[in-house]
Amino acid sequence: MSQSQSQNGLFIWTPEQLLAATAQLNGEWIGLEAADSPSLNATRIITDTRKIEAGDIFLAIVGENFDGHSFVKAAVEKGAIAAIVSQPVEDLRVPQLKVEDTRLAFGQIAAYRRQQHPNLKVIALTGSSGKTTVKEMLRHIFTQVEAAHSSEQSTTLVTRGNLNNDFGVPMMLLELEQQHRYAVLELGANHVGEIAYTAAMVKPDVACILNIGTAHLGEFGGRDNIAKTKAEIYQPLTEASTAVVPFDDDYTQQLTTAAKTYTPNVSLFGWRQLDEKGNSLPGVYATEVETTALQSHFKLHFGKQAAEVEVTLPMSGEHNVSNALAAAACAYAAGINPETIAAGLNQATSSKGRLGRQALGIHQIIDDTYNANPNSMRAAADVLAAQAGYKILVLGDIGELGEASSDEHNKLGQAIADKSVDVLLCAGEFAKDMVVGAKSQGMQQAYEFATKAELLPKLQAILAEKNEQQQPCTLLFKGSRSTTMETLIDDLLSTEG
Incomplete structure (x- = not known):
């Protein structure tokens, strides 16, 4: 992203860029000629009128129980300088970008924004449990990276709360700023195809499945379907990407096969070593695991003959050892050294409501x-x-x-x-x-x-x-x-x- 495209580190949207981003949805400007188009530049695209500030662009999302088109005029009254709509609003005094579907446009705009950051390293996470904990562990690891480089700004974008669906993921991508070097994005699913959709816009460098459990069992109709849906996260991977697969899971083989369809780089993590003499030892694993009421201590290994570091994780439970191994495998695949990974895990803490x-x-x-x-x-x-x-x-x-x-x-x-x-x-x-x-x-x-x-x-x-x-x-x-x-x-x- 060039300096002319940014302002205080923020990406600037122009009418031309928004047209390019929504080309697949036949984006078309209405009323742009009558507007002062050179000044129609914005750093924020907002879907909630309560958050609109002067100079923003309002995107009228249509949901099951609401229609953002009802709030377009209110958004303009609060200072929105343009609106993105699927049904043009009459007598609006600002330009409107008409698209076929505003929710899909949100995803297309987010995907375009991701493409403006070619040097960004993106880690995408999914799984039936542990996503938020692993995400927070990675946040602490990348905080150590920032400290090592004496960075005064946060260089890592991390999914907030549960913004992990087809609405939340694009919302997070639109928060990318020029200083960001890493992004840790959580991808959730309530139906088949949702992860394929969000993964395509995220284009992860590292894609990780933590586990295949029984969360949302009723919606997917069985664990086989859950595994297939989670494996959608591997679809955008390339020969330069890495798939991270759980070693201890019932679906390890299926997930590994799915991952190898898209990338030759598959990293397995797990702390139960099934066969230390054979090839079934995972790439990232733990030995000498000791869990107490308040913490977990273990040796963290990267590859059969690679680095070994000691970790004292300030979290209890064997499941959090597995979560730490997943975080370590993701960070290692993103190029972070073992010592920095261990330092981050040593500082990791639980978020509210998590132990x-x-x-x-x-x-x-x-x-x-x-x-x-x-x-x-x-x-x-x-x-x-x-x-x-x-x-x-x-x-x-x-x-x-x-x-x-x-x-x-x-x-x-x-x-x-x-x-x-x-x-x-x-x-x-x-x-x-x-x-x-x-x-x-x-x-x-x-x-x-x-x-x-x-x-x-x-x-x-x-x-x-x-x-x-x-x-x-x-x-x-x-x-x-x-x-x-x-x-x-x-x-x-x-x-x-």
Whole structure:
């Protein structure tokens, strides 16, 4: 990107560039001749009128329950200097770029923007669980890269929140600035073809699948379809790109075969070594793994005869060792040296709702309420089992499992019964299934409740008893986003306080 195309590091959109970006959608300017076209330059394209500032371009997205065309005039009143529409708005005093579909135009404009950064290294992530944690680990690794180069500006763009769908990914790409050297972008999927669509606009240099679990099982109709959908992330890869594949997954072979269709460079990560003497050792792996209640220590290896570094990850749980290996494999494929990767992992911390800790008198609360799927629920139970004191697991339902919901919750209950957990408290529609599963494996201290409000008194009674005995407890809370299990933590803290 030339200096004439940027202003304070921001990309400047011109009418010609927007036409080029939307050519496949027959982009056509209306009213441009009457406007002062030399001044029709903008650094921001905005889809939300609440965020419009003077000088922005408004893009009228059409969704299932809304139509941005209804807000075009409001956007102009707030200072928008042009609008991108599929249906021209009458009596508008600013130029309009008419396209066939504004949502597709959003993706085309984002793809065009990505192409203006040919030296950008892009890492794209997908998987059934762990995406946000790996993304944050990579953020810490690239922070170490910036520190090594004494960079005063952030040189890495990282997906914010859950902006990982066909709307969120282009939103992130439009935030690219001239100083960015790396981008870590999360790609999610609610339907077949969505990752293919976002991956094509992102054009990753490194594409990573973390795992194939059972999240969104109901929407995809089985794990085979989930694997096929996640593998779409490899489609834009070239001979210069790298596919990162989980070594410990049931679908390792299928994912590797899919990746090799597009690139010869396949890097596997995993910490369970199936055969150290043969060729089945992953390219990035861990040895001497020790997980405690607060952290995980291991030796991180890159290739059979390559570098070896020690890592003390300030996160507990074997699943976070796997997440760290995925982050390391991605960073290594992007050209980051092992020492910098280890330094970043040593600084990595959990984000809110992801195994965060707080005290409740003599007790310890672990907040893992950000989201849940069967794999992450089992991993959370493992984390709790490694803690000190009396262990209480408080679970809400797992969403998006479709017809498999009852069976998956029952299996989860059975798995929890085999772990060192003292009490299981479940709230929600499928609480009974979890409890039946747990009791079938001999766990007697398992209780079901229809709502969180009904669960709270039981939890308070257990804590009151343990307070009398001066026995510290560790409580772990988890559930799908829809269950908002964090409100139960808030209720407990407010009543105990």
